[in-house]
Amino acid sequence: MATKLEAFARLSTDDRVALERVTQNTRYIDARRDLISEGDKPRYVHLVLDGWAARYKSLPDGKRQIVSLFVPGDFCDVNVYILKYMDHSIGAITRLKVALISPDEMSVLTEGRPRITQALWWHELVTIAIQREWTLNLGQRSAYERLGHLLVELYLRLRTVGRARDGRCDFPLTQNDLADATGLTAVHVNRILQELRRDNLIELERKQLHVLDLERLMDVSMFNLNYLHLDHEGRHLDANE
Amino acid sequence: MATKLEAFARLSTDDRVALERVTQNTRYIDARRDLISEGDKPRYVHLVLDGWAARYKSLPDGKRQIVSLFVPGDFCDVNVYILKYMDHSIGAITRLKVALISPDEMSVLTEGRPRITQALWWHELVTIAIQREWTLNLGQRSAYERLGHLLVELYLRLRTVGRARDGRCDFPLTQNDLADATGLTAVHVNRILQELRRDNLIELERKQLHVLDLERLMDVSMFNLNYLHLDHEGRHLDANE
DNA sequence: CGTCTGGTTGATACGACTCAAATTTGGTGG
């Protein structure tokens, strides 16, 4: 498991080798530390190899919103280095293993490799689509639907990179994190999670999520999976076969 | 005024001619009609030449969220044609004049024109940054702050493309639109707008917005303009001078 | 062990929603 790109594109052996090479420069970040902070000058593309991270924005009154989450295989902003400064921070939820990729390395990686280029594009577009879905989530869904939706999304995303099966996956977010991601308070998140459990939709303890009835959970949270764009030709295929 | 790109990049005469050529294929859309609908196959990049549009998502229970707004000069999804289907719709707020640009024309436009390529990238990244800011807006700001923030953002965006000055601009959104964009009800939007007027922050009638005290409005809505990334070298410069 | 972080519970408050109706505005056709 190097990246999520494989879930999308039919990569050739050469593509894989190139990817491999470019992810050699790795770094570890402790849980709850920032990978990069608002105001910093972006210098690398990050690829999450292991662990979870959150992109968040803070307000002068101390409020904080997690605007997106990164799970293993996710790239952080393939082209941010075009911008002068970060308008948000990225913090590690768990201890994190990331690859640092310089702009130059990105060019080398994509130059003459249309499959990788396409796959990176797809990744970017899906990331944006997720951001839009979160906007919908915060604007229109109730607390119950909102949390249900988030759990489904994360479960599915983890599943596409082989980090979830049979309804189970690691789930390192605290109720506080969930509150920051859903625009609710931690107290309310706690109560809604209890409802979800009471309704036999999920189990969640010790950082382990068990989705008991995915279909029903998707239903009650009005989950429409079109926004994840998993319908691509390349899924589970291989350019060499 | 062809595009917003000029506000960012120092374009050469050749760049401008190329842009001009690629925006010849125009089309008009009536107000309140869809430019493209969820489920459609995206075939063109759209460039809004005149009028306003909204990107929105709907839920099975009938709720609707405007997830972003387009004003003159905005591109709709420079690379969506990579995805199979639209996961949202784009509807015209006013009568709309748009340019249709095919993927091929986009390649021709960017091929060998690094300034345009860079500028398009910048536009995409700012669009995404705005989407993140909306997530923050919906998740953490009060109704009063939320509306104030949206008004400031639109005013500033219009100003960078020369469609606003002295605090004044066209503002074709109905209170219903504002409700769909802010995740509030139209009734509540109405009441909050009255508060904003009472506080001498804005005037708003007959589709005309007048921001009476931009600085204070930015203050009360905790507006941090870093996310619009207006700090680029190219602003108001010209590659030929 | 004490301390800390994360989770749980209870009581109360308030911001935003709902529903319903009145009023104003803007467009259309006679």
Next chain:
DNA sequence: CCACCAAATTTGAGTCGTATCAACCAGACG
């Protein structure tokens, strides 16, 4: 130019979802 109609705005009363504040509990850790 006026009469009419639909759309948009405004107002009021009552309700509800979520926030707030304050404890308390459990497990992890040094």
